[in-house]
Amino acid sequence: MACINPRNTDVKAPLVVFDLDGTMIDTHADLIESLNHTITSAGLTPVTYEDLTHLVGQGARVMIRRAFDLKNTPLSEDELEPLFDRFIAHYKAGMPGKSRPYPGLTACFDRLKAAGMTIAVCTNKQETLALPLLEGLGLTGHFAAITGGDTFEFRKPDGRHIFGTIEKAGGDPARSIMIGDSVNDILAAHNAKIPSVAVSFGYSDVPVADLNPTTIIDGFDELTPELVLRLIEAQ
Ligand SMILES: O=C(O)COP(=O)(O)O
Ligand SMILES: [Mg+2]
Numbered sequence: 001m002a003c004i005n006p007r008n009t010d011v012k013a014p015l016v017v018f019d020l021d022g023t024m025i026d027t028h029a030d031l032i033e034s035l036n037h038t039i040t041s042a043g044l045t046p047v048t049y050e051d052l053t054h055l056v057g058q059g060a061r062v063m064i065r066r067a068f069d070l071k072n073t074p075l076s077e078d079e080l081e082p083l084f085d086r087f088i089a090h091y092k093a094g095m096p097g098k099s100r101p102y103p104g105l106t107a108c109f110d111r112l113k114a115a116g117m118t119i120a121v122c123t124n125k126q127e128t129l130a131l132p133l134l135e136g137l138g139l140t141g142h143f144a145a146i147t148g149g150d151t152f153e154f155r156k157p158d159g160r161h162i163f164g165t166i167e168k169a170g171g172d173p174a175r176s177i178m179i180g181d182s183v184n185d186i187l188a189a190h191n192a193k194i195p196s197v198a199v200s201f202g203y204s205d206v207p208v209a210d211l212n213p214t215t216i217i218d219g220f221d222e223l224t225p226e227l228v229l230r231l232i233e234a235q
Helices: 028-040 049-055 059-070 077-094 105-114 127-136 159-168 183-192 225-234
Strands: 015-018 118-122 145-147 176-180 196-199 215-217
Touching: 015 159, 028 049, 028 059, 028 077, 049 059, 059 077, 077 127, 105 118, 105 225, 118 159, 127 145, 145 159, 159 176, 159 183, 176 183, 176 225, 183 196
Parallel strands: 015 118, 015 176, 118 145, 176 196, 196 215
Antiparallel strands: none
């Protein structure tokens, strides 16, 4: 097992930064249900899972706006706000709903932490949704920091969202990696100049290999301390 030298206090623990939707947690059923609850009230027809992969990624407001674009229906800023409130109320009320961690996630956390590594969350989901969802699933205690799409004045794919998360978690960008499922995560890692791991099972609307991540995993059993160290040392 990989081991961190505990005597060298100048070297920060390796930090593994996780995206939330489609990476740690399979949230698609609840997102689709709340989105359809929202847009059908405005006369739109429901969206599908395939649609969701094009809509999710930049938070709830953008998801609703993209759904209207998808259905070729104009939407003014004034109309958006009550729909946004309707989405948030519905999504929050059902939480954690059908959302569940992907297989092997907590075993992966335990493995990384046993090797002296730190874990953080960098999601574009707003804090008022991300925090109770992680709490509802009993995961909060694993993380040194959780940042959302509204924590800073910037969000993924802006690399500063990752830097802000690393700083809050007490990490070092030179010893950090990003795990994500979509273009925002891989681009943000690229912009922050840190290695990226794409998961193949999330909500990307293109094959994740097209995003040029540093590497790809098909399940959390592949995310080992050895892989994390290899990626950090190779950067
Ligand atoms: O809520 C979203 O739109 C995206 O969330 P994620 O950054 O955790 O994938
Ligand atoms: Mg995601």
